[in-house]
Amino acid sequence: MQNYSSSAENYIKSIYHLQEQEGMVTTNELAAALKTKPASVTDMMKKLKAKKLLHYEPYQGFRLTQEGNKVALHIIRRHRLWEFFLAEKLKFTWDEVHEVAEELEHVTNKKLIDKLDEFLGFPSVDPHGDPIPDANGKIKLSKKIGLPELPLHTVAIVSSVSDHSSELLELLEHKNISIGTKLEVKKKFEFDSSLEVRIGKQAAFTISKQLAENIFVTSPFPSLPGGEGKRNS
Amino acid sequence: MQNYSSSAENYIKSIYHLQEQEGMVTTNELAAALKTKPASVTDMMKKLKAKKLLHYEPYQGFRLTQEGNKVALHIIRRHRLWEFFLAEKLKFTWDEVHEVAEELEHVTNKKLIDKLDEFLGFPSVDPHGDPIPDANGKIKLSKKIGLPELPLHTVAIVSSVSDHSSELLELLEHKNISIGTKLEVKKKFEFDSSLEVRIGKQAAFTISKQLAENIFVTSPFPSLPGGEGKRNS
DNA sequence: AAATTATTTTAGATTTGTCTAAATTTATTT
């Protein structure tokens, strides 16, 4: 695996995440995600294509090649391991880890990352519940569904959240929800799409539509309906 | 404290280290230390001067301003904290930490570094025995002398080494010497400048001139003759 | 002190990543 500039890595990572949701990524989308200009995106796309990381024909949008995907997963591995380190060892809160990991992820020393992984006890998910690729870039994709899609009276485990803001963190802490929490939906209200949710044997409480849409769950049993949840770490 | 490019940081750090030995730093010296060309050094010196980090007049050499020194000490703090982390937590060997820390030191997030410092238990020296500046950039300069300058029959503590190669590490491990080892010089041989050294009550053994010159010691008692030892981490 | 050598600086190029403004292509309307 070669070395790429921090800038190139950021493009690769963003394309990977945008791809998860839609098949093909467009210039404007990527420019918005990276807070840069469309012209800059086109420039970089040419370079990434030359490096065979990207399928790209002018005006047709782009997607990562197999090699590009592999590179992306290694960047994401570094990012999520550092996030885990920051939260677990340095006691950063959940909403702070992303920004710092954005910088640390560009230190590309294989031995460093593998030893960090070992030091952390080979964690499988980062503090937001997103899976951490292993040293070979393999990632465990668990079937996640948004809380609004969870059938009534079905126990599920909170596996990730799609927003990492301190505002969401505050609300989740108040409601006593974190990654790993087992809960079930007791009732859905048509009027405002709010949900009545219960954790274990505690009293049920209400969750707004906005909050529910940012919570993803997996079943503690074999398989559940629904597809992939969007993520952004 | 502003942010400087990784490149600028490397120049600042190198100037700091070169300054420790000689007062004024020259273009060629710095170019050699950074493995770059003199013309590139001149270019960067103009920029650092514009940022008021450097005293510099064409053809006159240069040295850091107070502000430049402060910046240098913060870079060195980051470098040495990461070195400590790599050795202590990730179990890197002594000769491996420098290279990785060279990359990590450029991640400039104050909270990260201060929390790392706390996590590590506020270490005072890095794995090579060099002092780690505190959060305010204050550094404890202990009076170090090279082993050849240590008077006979005087117990001293190995405080640092000026070479970080695996070859030196191997030799020191074989002789059972590390940072913190208490030893005394029993005899000096004029012929090859080798020393007869004893650790505690163990049998004395020989240390070559080359090895002795790379070992620095401090007294366990008040003060010792001699000045600063050169360092490079 | 004049000549030679070494050091340092300048001038001009190159690479990487970015930008603005204009041109091109694709998509959408009426």
Add this chain to the structure above:
DNA sequence: AAATAAATTTAGACAAATCTAAAATAATTT
């Protein structure tokens, strides 16, 4: 389907960091 709008690419420029080759300055030697 022609006109308009939106998206994308190209062309040309800029800043940062580097380099080579030439010019300028300082140091050393005879």
